[in-house]
Amino acid sequence: MTVTDSAVRRRRRLILPLATIGSVLLVPWTVYLAFALPHHYVARRWAWTWTGFDIVLTLALAATALLAWKRRLMTVVAAAVAGTMLLVDAWFDAMTATSGDQDESLLTALLLEVPMGPLLLATAAQITLRVARALATAQGAQHARWWQVPMQRPYDATAPARPDPTP
Structure with missing residues (x-):
C-alpha cells in the first residue's frame, strides 16, 4: 500500500460519515424551513x-x-x-x-x-x-x-x- 492509498482511505473515512450525517440531518431541517420561512423577505x-x-x-x-x-x-x-x-x-x-x-x-x-x-x-x-x-x-x-x-x-x-x- 502506498502513501497515496492510505491518504485516500483516510479521506474516504472522513467524508463518508460527514456526507451521510449531513444528508440525514438536512431532511428534517428542510421540512422545518418549508413551514417556518416567510413567503416574503427583504434581503x-x-x-x-x-x-x-x-x-x-x-x-x-x-x-x-x-x-x-x-x-x-x-x-x-x-x-x-x-x-x-x-x-x-x-x-x-x-x-x-x-x-x-x-x-x-x-x-x-x-x-x-x-x-x-x-x-x-x-x-x-x-x-x-x-x-x-x-x-x-x-x-x-x-x-x-x-x-x-x-x-x-x-x-x-x-x-x-x-x-x-x-x-
Whole structure:
C-alpha cells in the first residue's frame, strides 16, 4: 500500500460519515424551513449576493473552457461546478424574480442555463467514465457499466511496483 492509498482511505473515512450525517440531518431541517420561512423577505446586500454569484459562475465557466481547450483532466471538476451553478442560478432566478422580471428569468433559464447545466454535468461524467475505462483497459480489466465503475481498483500485490509520481 502506498502513501497515496492510505491518504485516500483516510479521506474516504472522513467524508463518508460527514456526507451521510449531513444528508440525514438536512431532511428534517428542510421540512422545518418549508413551514417556518416567510413567503416574503427583504434581503440586505442583494446586489452583492447576485454579483458575487455571477462572478464565481463566470470564473467556473472560464476555467471549464480553458481546461477543456488544454485537454486537462481538471475539466471534470470545473464542468461539474459550472453545471451545478447554472442550475442553481436558473432555480433562484426563477424563484426570486418579481412579476416584471419573471418572463426574462424563465426565458434565460429555459434557453441557456437549464440546457447548459446538464450538458456540463454530463460532460464531467463522460470524461470521468472515459478515464476509468482507459485505466481499466491499461490494467487489463474489463469495462464496467457506468454505475459499477469503482473509484479505486483493489490493490494487486502481484503487480509490479510502480514508483510514486509524487515527490
